[in-house]
Amino acid sequence: MLSFDEVRLDGCRAFRGIFKFPAIKCVPGWTNNLAVYIVGMIALPLGDSFIMINTEAVERGTTGAREAVVGVLQPPAREPSDARSTATMEEYFARVRDCLARQLPSDAEEFDRLLPHHPLSAVRRLQRHVLASAHVSPEMRGRALRPA
Numbered sequence: 001m002l003s004f005d006e007v008r009l010d011g012c013r014a015f016r017g018i019f020k021f022p023a024i025k026c027v028p029g030w031t032n033n034l035a036v037y038i039v040g041m042i043a044l045p046l047g048d049s050f051i052m053i054n055t056e057a058v059e060r061g062t063t064g065a066r067e068a069v070v071g072v073l074q075p076p077a078r079e080p081s082d083a084r085s086t087a088t089m090e091e092y093f094a095r096v097r098d099c100l101a102r103q104l105p106s107d108a109e110e111f112d113r114l115l116p117h118h119p120l121s122a123v124r125r126l127q128r129h130v131l132a133s134a135h136v137s138p139e140m141r142g143r144a145l146r147p148a
Contacts, residue, residue: 002107002120007042010136012144014044016127020107020120023058035059040123042130046143053134055126057119066118070106 004017023035040055112121136144 002103007131008147009042009044009131009134010141011147012044012136012141013147014042014131016131017041017043018120018123018127020103027058034063036063036119038119038123040127042127044136044140045145046140051140053130055123055130057122057126059119066111066115066120067104067106069115070104070108070111074105076105 002018002020004015007014007016017040019039019041021037021039023037024030024033026037027033027035035058037058038056042053042055044051044053107120109124112118112124115121116125
């Protein structure tokens with residue numbers, strides 16, 4: 001999970017989360033790929049049920065651009081504690097695939113304006129749009145959680 005917070009959807013209490021997954025675990029047919037799949041969720045609780053609005057985007061083409069840009073702008077102060085060498089490129093890529101779901105410094109929202117076409121930036125932009133424009137019907141509003 002990259003983030004989770006309480007938000008307002010047309011004045012009603014809702015919850016927003018953003019999750020990052022390796023695309024090879026979510027996109028059928030993608031096997032040897034380092035892309036990420038970003039899923040944004042806005043949940044509007046309604047008593048014993050809820051409305052879920054998903055915003056999703058997958059990285060396509062060259063991967064790792066966001067991480068590379070942020071690495072140049074903000075190089076790490078020290079070598080990561082889990083840094084180690086690998087004997088082959090296959091071993092290296094296997095390690096990278098295992099780490100794709102980790103939260104990275106490049107996942108910070110402050111970099112969205114620099115990389116507006118990255119899937120994470122796109123999902124956040126779609127979530128802002130939904131929160132700013134969605135309307136909750138009077139019937140559903142009566143069942144929604146009251147703002148805290």
